[in-house]
Amino acid sequence: MRLKGKVMMVTGGGSGIGQAAALRCAKEGAKIVVMDIVEAGGRETVNALKSQGSVGVFIKADVTQEADWIAAMDETERRYGRIDVLFNNAGSNLSKPVTEVTVGEWDSLIALNLKGVFLGAKHAIIRMLKTGGGSIINTSSSFGVIAFPKMPAYCASKGGIIMLTRQLALDYAKQNIRVNCICPGPTLTPRVKAHFSKGDVSSDSVLGGVPMGRFAEPEEIAGPVLFLASDDASYMTGAALVVDGGQTMH
Numbered sequence: 001m002r003l004k005g006k007v008m009m010v011t012g013g014g015s016g017i018g019q020a021a022a023l024r025c026a027k028e029g030a031k032i033v034v035m036d037i038v039e040a041g042g043r044e045t046v047n048a049l050k051s052q053g054s055v056g057v058f059i060k061a062d063v064t065q066e067a068d069w070i071a072a073m074d075e076t077e078r079r080y081g082r083i084d085v086l087f088n089n090a091g092s093n094l095s096k097p098v099t100e101v102t103v104g105e106w107d108s109l110i111a112l113n114l115k116g117v118f119l120g121a122k123h124a125i126i127r128m129l130k131t132g133g134g135s136i137i138n139t140s141s142s143f144g145v146i147a148f149p150k151m152p153a154y155c156a157s158k159g160g161i162i163m164l165t166r167q168l169a170l171d172y173a174k175q176n177i178r179v180n181c182i183c184p185g186p187t188l189t190p191r192v193k194a195h196f197s198k199g200d201v202s203s204d205s206v207l208g209g210v211p212m213g214r215f216a217e218p219e220e221i222a223g224p225v226l227f228l229a230s231d232d233a234s235y236m237t238g239a240a241l242v243v244d245g246g247q248t249m250h
């Protein structure tokens with residue numbers, strides 16, 4: 001029970017890495033607030049939480065909207081009294097060369113991947129300062145560390161998350177707020193499966209750069225998220241933890 005008594009918000013908690021992390025952290029005692037823009041996924045996660053005997057609630061929220069963050073955090077504090085952990089994880093991808101990316105596509109991906117993380121961190125920090133600290137985990141990517149073809153907005157947003165993580169970690173280290181990010185390699189989530197089925201990216205082009213030669217399962221990312229959320233990582237802040245089958249080491 002490494003998160004016993006902790007309250008954890010998970011964005012993008014209705015699918016993939018967010019869902020797996022919600023279920024794993026709940027097994028370790030966390031009360032989970034699942035935030036997602038898609039109601040069906042959020043409800044699926046809460047049902048799975050209840051089936052495993054955990055505590056959780058779904059709050060529909062768009063992470064790009066500041067008002068949604070404030071409402072979600074007000075509701076979390078009303079229900080559970082505090083916010084100990086924020087897993088700032090909602091995000092998406094866009095696969096096309098820069099010459100084909102419209103301003104609208106650029107703005108909306110940066111809004112989801114980077115502004116969403118900024119807003120979540122901002123409002124979590126405001127509340128964590130009042131309760132004596134907490135842990136924020138942002139989801140970057142191995143493609144925030146190394147470039148990948150035809151993903152300019154994605155690589156820029158994920159690289160930005162690593163630097164935002166370090167900057168926030170620096171400002172709040174003395175206030176007991178740890179801010180780290182996780183950099184997953186290719187992980188078999190619904191979003192990634194959809195990319196392959198549409199033919200946007202070939203699995204060979206991705207796995208060719210992964211020494212382990214396979215995708216991660218979402219549960220293999222959830223374990224490191226649990227670690228960063230827990231007191232086992234009490235001396236870690238500003239870190240970008242790569243969980244990538246070796247993709248970024250060469």
Ligand SMILES: NC(=O)c1ccc[n+]([C@@H]2O[C@H](COP(=O)([O-])OP(=O)(O)OC[C@H]3O[C@@H](n4cnc5c(N)ncnc54)[C@H](O)[C@@H]3O)[C@@H](O)[C@H]2O)c1
Pocket residue numbers: 011012013014015016017018035036037038041061062063064089090091092093112139140141142183184185186187188189190191192
């Ligand atoms: N799957 C991978 O290979 C991989 C690798 C590295 C990083 N990541 C990152 O991990 C995170 C999760 O990705 P995933 O693969 O689990 O994707 P996913 O599509 O399975 O899950 C993402 C969730 O975010 C939700 N969401 C989308 N827009 C939202 C918004 N505006 N507000 C709130 N929720 C919103 C979606 O409804 C969905 O439930 C993303 O930040 C992604 O960039 C994924």
